[in-house]
Amino acid sequence: MYGAPLDLSFRCIKSLSDTLTEEPGRGQRPLKKNHENKYVSRSLRLNNNIITDLSGLHTAITHFLAEPLQLAWLDLSFNDIAHIDPVLCELGELRVLYLHGNSICNLSEVDRLVKLPFLHTITLHGNFIEGDKGYRCRVISALAKLKMMDFSAVTPQERSMANIWFQRNSCGKCKIKDLK
Numbered sequence: 001m002y003g004a005p006l007d008l009s010f011r012c013i014k015s016l017s018d019t020l021t022e023e024p025g026r027g028q029r030p031l032k033k034n035h036e037n038k039y040v041s042r043s044l045r046l047n048n049n050i051i052t053d054l055s056g057l058h059t060a061i062t063h064f065l066a067e068p069l070q071l072a073w074l075d076l077s078f079n080d081i082a083h084i085d086p087v088l089c090e091l092g093e094l095r096v097l098y099l100h101g102n103s104i105c106n107l108s109e110v111d112r113l114v115k116l117p118f119l120h121t122i123t124l125h126g127n128f129i130e131g132d133k134g135y136r137c138r139v140i141s142a143l144a145k146l147k148m149m150d151f152s153a154v155t156p157q158e159r160s161m162a163n164i165w166f167q168r169n170s171c172g173k174c175k176i177k178d179l180k
Helices: 016-021 057-064 086-090 107-115 135-142 156-169
Strands: 043-045 073-075 096-098 121-123
Touching: 016 057, 057 086, 086 107, 107 135, 135 156
Parallel strands: 043 073, 073 096, 096 121
Antiparallel strands: none
16 A cells, blocks of 8 residues: 655755755655655655756656656646656656646647556646647647546546547647657
8 A cells, every 4th residue: 555645845946856855744644664765655746846847856756755656646736847848758657747836838748748648637727828729628639538637527528529629720740649
């Protein structure tokens, strides 16, 4: 059984290399450690910091987690992230990704997440892309397994509308379905 989320939120962390000197917060549930003194968790909170890019994410995850490849839930909300770094696509077991309240301004950044086979929940509201025409349809059409977006369920009707929207708005040189 996996333990409580590893909490590195509200630390004024600027870069992920800064996390290596941090001690995770104590939540309501105790953190479990293995024999190597690494945390037995599949969840990581890095929210409410001042992170601008995700270089060093792999190092931080490996430093703290007993099974870094099993990371399933990542909260990067309320930072200053402008790009969806390809390093996120290396997290093959990721199911939940919170990116709300950041600085993502290009909707095509979401296309990178197509490579995450189990991603079913994402938050992107509070980013500049939220104001783009077709924001929700674009994200839903790009991420086929999505069940929740911005804390709201993706309905079958919405999925159908997103597929129609995609067919009408896709260009010949950049088909999201070809990336899958």
